[in-house]
Amino acid sequence: MAEEITPTWEEVARRHGRKIYNFAYRLTGNPDDAADLVQEVLLRVRRGLHTYTPGTFDGWLWRITRNAFLDGVRAKKRRPTSPLPEDDRFSLGASPSPDTVLSHVRLSEDVQSALLKLPYEFRESVVMCDVVGLTYQEIADAVGVPVGTVRSRIHRGRKMLRDGLAWTR
Amino acid sequence: MDQMTHLGELLSAYLDGELTGDELDRVANHLADCERCIGEFRDLQSARVAVRLLPRMELPEKLCETIGVEPAHLGALLSAYLDGELSSEQVDRVNVHVSTCGHCSEELRELDAARSAVRSMPTLEFQVNELSEVAEVAELPVRRRWLRVAAVAAAFAALVGAGSALTPPATNPTTVDLDSLTARHAARISLDNGVAVVPAALTEAGE
Numbered sequence: 001m002a003e004e005i006t007p008t009w010e011e012v013a014r015r016h017g018r019k020i021y022n023f024a025y026r027l028t029g030n031p032d033d034a035a036d037l038v039q040e041v042l043l044r045v046r047r048g049l050h051t052y053t054p055g056t057f058d059g060w061l062w063r064i065t066r067n068a069f070l071d072g073v074r075a076k077k078r079r080p081t082s083p084l085p086e087d088d089r090f091s092l093g094a095s096p097s098p099d100t101v102l103s104h105v106r107l108s109e110d111v112q113s114a115l116l117k118l119p120y121e122f123r124e125s126v127v128m129c130d131v132v133g134l135t136y137q138e139i140a141d142a143v144g145v146p147v148g149t150v151r152s153r154i155h156r157g158r159k160m161l162r163d164g165l166a167w168t169r
Numbered sequence: 170m171d172q173m174t175h176l177g178e179l180l181s182a183y184l185d186g187e188l189t190g191d192e193l194d195r196v197a198n199h200l201a202d203c204e205r206c207i208g209e210f211r212d213l214q215s216a217r218v219a220v221r222l223l224p225r226m227e228l229p230e231k232l233c234e235t236i237g238v239e240p241a242h243l244g245a246l247l248s249a250y251l252d253g254e255l256s257s258e259q260v261d262r263v264n265v266h267v268s269t270c271g272h273c274s275e276e277l278r279e280l281d282a283a284r285s286a287v288r289s290m291p292t293l294e295f296q297v298n299e300l301s302e303v304a305e306v307a308e309l310p311v312r313r314r315w316l317r318v319a320a321v322a323a324a325f326a327a328l329v330g331a332g333s334a335l336t337p338p339a340t341n342p343t344t345v346d347l348d349s350l351t352a353r354h355a356a357r358i359s360l361d362n363g364v365a366v367v368p369a370a371l372t373e374a375g376e
Contacts, residue, residue, distance in 0.1 A: 026223065136185070
C-alpha cells in the first residue's frame with residue numbers, strides 16, 4: 001500500500017510491530033523467534049530508513065522482514081520449519097471422524113500445526129496473504145517473484161492445508 | 170468437462186479478490202455449472218478462513234518495553250470472558266494474550282475473585298406479603314405511584330440490608346393460589362409501564 005510520507009521509526013514500531021510479530025509467529029510457531037525478528041527488523045528499518053523512497057513502504061518493509069527472517073534462519077543453521085514432507089500432498093495422520101472434523105479444524109493449534117507442515121515458500125505466501133493481509137503484488141515485491149508465482153503458491157498452499165486438516169470427504 | 174477447463178488456481182485468486190476482467194467473468198460463469206470446481210472452491214475457502222481466523226497475537230510485554238510500544242491490554246474483554254460472553258475467536262485471543270501478559274493475567278485473577286465474591290452472596294427469599302405492597306402501588310395514579318415505588322424500594326432495601334435476620338412471615342408463603350398470582354402478574358406489568366414514564370412524573374412533581 002502506497003504511503004506518501006516516510007514514517008518515523010517509532011511509527012513503524014507502533015503500526016507494523018504486531019504484524020511482523022504475527023508473520024514470524026505463524027511461520028515458526030515460536031514466540032521467541034517472533035520477538036527476535038521484530039527487534040531485528042526494526043533495527044534494520046532504523047538503519048535504512050534514510051534510504052527509503054516514499055511510495056512503496058509496505059513492499060520495502062516486508063522485503064526487509066523476509067530477508068531478516070531468512071538471515072535469522074540461516075544464522076541458526078536450521079530449517080525454518082519442522083521437517084518438510086517428502087511430497088506436496090500430506091496428511092496429519094488418521095482422519096478424525098466426521099462428527100469431530102468441524103470442531104477439530106477450528107482449533108488454532110491444528111491450523112498452526114498444518115501450516116508448519118507446508119513447504120516454506122507456500123507457507124510464506126499463505127501467511128503474507130491471510131495473516132498479514134498483503135496483496136499478491138505486495139507479496140511478489142517482498143519475495144522477489146512474479147505475481148503468477150505468488151498466485152500458484154497460495155493456491156497450492158491452501159490445497160495442502162485443506163488436505164492436512166482432513167476436512168470433509 | 171475437460172480437466173483443462175477447470176479453474177484451478179484462479180479459484181484462490183478469486184477468493185482473494187485478485188481477479189479482474191476476463192478471468193473474473195470466466196470464474197463466475199464456470200462456477201455456475203461445475204460441481205467439481207464448486208467443491209474445490211469450498212475447500213479452498215475453508216482453508217483460507219481457517220488461517221484468517223487464527224488469533225492475532227499481541228506483542229509480548231517485554232518486547233513492547235524493548236521497542237517502546239505501549240502494550241495492548243484486554244480490558245472489558247476479560248469480564249466478558251469470565252461470563253462466557255465471547256465468541257470462540259475472542260476466547261482464543263484472551264487465552265493467548267493472558268498466557269504472555271502479566272498485567273492482564275493479574276487483572277483476570279482479580280476480576281475472577283470479585284465475580285466469585287458477588288456470586289457467593291446468599292440469595293434472599295422475597296416473601297409474598299412484601300409482594301402485595303408492590304401490587305397495591307399499581308392501583309395508584311402515576312405521580313403517587315412513583316412516590317410509593319420509591320417507598321417500597323426503600324423498604325425492600327432495608328429488608329435486604331437486614332439479611333439473614335429476616336423473620337419468617339406470619340402466613341405460609343407457599344400457599345398462593347392461581348388467581349392471586351395472575352392478579353400480581355397483571356399488577357407487575359402495570360407497574361412497569363408506570364415506571365417507564367418516571368421522567369415525566371418527576372417533571373410534573375417539580376412544577
